Amino acid sequence: MAFTRPTGKHRRPNRRAARTGAGLAGVAALTTTGVVSTLASPAAAAEAPAHTGFTEAIVIGHSLADRIDDQAAAQRLAAEDAAAEQAAVEAARxxxxxxxxxxxKKRAEKVRAARAAERERLNRYVLPVEGSYVSTxxxxxxxxxxxxxxxxxxxxxxxxxxxxxxGAGTVVETGWGGAYGxxxxxxxxxGTYTQYGHLASATVSVGQTVTPGQQIAVSGSTGNSTGPHLHFEARSGADYGTDMDPVAYLRGHGVDV
Structure with a gap:
């Protein structure tokens, strides 16, 4: 039985291309085993670099590694210094x-102590004549x-x-008081009142604030008096007839009389 070829132009197979393809396939096959065959001419084989099929490793020299370590150490020290400085600032704050x-607190304590001392001073009572005694x-x-x-x-x-x-108070009267001189x-x-009579003269004026022990007058013998002495009264009010026991009054305020 005879075969007929289709009409048209046909090329013969390219044997050179086939050989080249086969060669490349061979090279690829041999490369996976780590061996490269030379399919070209001896001169071409001499020029082609040898391949092992393994990835090349990068080796870092000791000096570069030391520099990297030094940089890391410097950064670490800088961070530690910054943290220490911040801690010192916070501690100082x-x-x-x-x-x-x-x-x-100390100032407040001083203020409280001063106020307490002032209250104590103003609340203190003394004898109207220092070192004296009651004669009548x-x-x-x-x-x-x-x-x-x-x-x-x-x-x-x-x-x-x-x-x-x-004691502490405000002067409400000075001058002549009739029988009191x-x-x-x-x-x-x-709120109580104290009266000092038979004086030679007063050394304070009406409206003046006085403190315990402050001099207010000089003793004498004016008014209904038989001789120099101080007449002292304690009153619950401003008017005559509101008198209280002066000794009990003074003792009630801590005066030894």
Whole structure:
């Protein structure tokens, strides 16, 4: 039986291309085994580089590795220094805040102590004549007094003795007081009144604030008096007849009399 070829132009197979393809396939096959065959001419084989099929490794020298380590160490030290500096700043801030708190506390304590001392000073009571004693007692009877009895007490006081406010208060009267002679009347800080009579002269004026022990007058023998002394009264009000026992009054405020 005969075969017929289709009409048209046909080329013969390209034997050179086939050989080239086969050669490349061979090279690829041999490359996977790590061996390269030379399919070209000896000269071409001499020029082609040898391949092992393994990836080349990059080897870093010791000097480069040392530099990298040094840089890492420097960065680590810098971070540690920065952290230490920040910690020192925070510690200094806390120390300053604590010192400020202590200073403020100390100042507050001083203020409280000063106020307490001032309150104690203003609440203190003293004798109207320093180192004196009572020469005539309260409610002593006799014709010397128009009411028939003594409305206060007399303190021994030679002429010219300093007469002092027994406590803190405000002067409400000075000048002539009739039978009391020259007098000073003080409204005390607790609302009571104290009166100082038979004075030679007063050294304070109305409206003046006085403190415990402050001199307010000089003793004498003016008014209804038989000799130099200080007449002292304690009153619950401003008017005559509101008198209280002056000794009990002073003792009630801590005065040794």
């Amino acid at each position: 806390l120390q300053a805040a604590e010192a400020k708190r202590k200073a403020e 007692g309260y409610q002593t009877g006799g014709s010397l007094w128009s009411s028939g009895s003594h409305s206060g007490v007399d303190f021994h006081a030679p002429a010219g003795s300093a007469v002092r406010a027994v 020259n007098e000073v009347v003080i409204k005390m800080h607790d």
